[in-house]
Amino acid sequence: MPTYDTEAVVLSRRNAREHDRFYSLYSKELGRIDVYGQGTRRLRSKLSPFLIPGNRIRLMGVRGKKVDRAAGCRLLDTIRDSDRLDQLLARQSVIRLVELSTRRDSSSNGLWEILVEVLNGIHESKTIDDCRALEVRFYLKILSASGYHFELKRCLHCDSEKITHFNPSGGVFCSEHSHSDFYRLSSQQLSDLWNLQENSVTSSLPENRYMKLKELLSPAFEYHFERSAAWADYRLAI
Numbered sequence: 001m002p003t004y005d006t007e008a009v010v011l012s013r014r015n016a017r018e019h020d021r022f023y024s025l026y027s028k029e030l031g032r033i034d035v036y037g038q039g040t041r042r043l044r045s046k047l048s049p050f051l052i053p054g055n056r057i058r059l060m061g062v063r064g065k066k067v068d069r070a071a072g073c074r075l076l077d078t079i080r081d082s083d084r085l086d087q088l089l090a091r092q093s094v095i096r097l098v099e100l101s102t103r104r105d106s107s108s109n110g111l112w113e114i115l116v117e118v119l120n121g122i123h124e125s126k127t128i129d130d131c132r133a134l135e136v137r138f139y140l141k142i143l144s145a146s147g148y149h150f151e152l153k154r155c156l157h158c159d160s161e162k163i164t165h166f167n168p169s170g171g172v173f174c175s176e177h178s179h180s181d182f183y184r185l186s187s188q189q190l191s192d193l194w195n196l197q198e199n200s201v202t203s204s205l206p207e208n209r210y211m212k213l214k215e216l217l218s219p220a221f222e223y224h225f226e227r228s229a230a231w232a233d234y235r236l237a238i
């Protein structure tokens with residue numbers, strides 16, 4: 001049977017049969033992969049302590065006809081005792097975004113690099129506000145990596161720099177070319193979006209500014225990545 005060996009971040013897991021689980025991962029070499037972990041619900045499973053969502057692991061997989069099987073794991077990075085609650089939540093949010101924005105057996109250009117970068121950044125963040133900035137920046141990066149980079153400088157219709165509105169499906173607009181379903185954008189929000197998307201300098205976001213940006217980016221994310229539940233297809237594959 002063909003095997004492979006790759007670095008991967010565990011995105012989610014789901015119980016299967018009495019003793020097994022399915023795992024969804026994003027890997028360095030193969031992009032999004034799903035693997036079956038036989039016996040991983042058993043207390044003495046050697047694999048299950050490594051296959052925890054948010055962990056970065058080295059995975060040895062065995063190709064299967066319908067689904068691959070996890071044959072071995074080595075832990076590369078996990079949550080640390082010193083991590084704060086906001087770091088744990090940001091980590092969860094990041095892996096959830098990756099799961100929602102990727103499809104099985106496909107990869108987005110550069111996604112692995114930005115995923116590892118954001119997980120390391122979250123580890124190293126000093127304050128909750130730094131962590132919030134990393135999370136929102138990741139939203140923007142994952143959209144860019146998937147081909148949805150926002151135009152934030154000029155109205156998409158007329159090139160005016162007097163920006164007043166944000167359209168989740170694409171970019172920013174002046175008041176003359178805005179529609180009723182666009183979001184009104186304050187100058188603070190515009191500059192936050194611009195800085196997070198275009199500057200690599202670490203910044204921090206207080207709660208109110210973070211919430212406002214998430215209000216804008218959540219619909220953008222849903223608009224671009226709307227999809228059915230991936231696990232539903234999976235049940236049929238077993």
Ligand SMILES: [Zn+2]
Binds near residue numbers: 155177
């Ligand atoms: Zn315009």
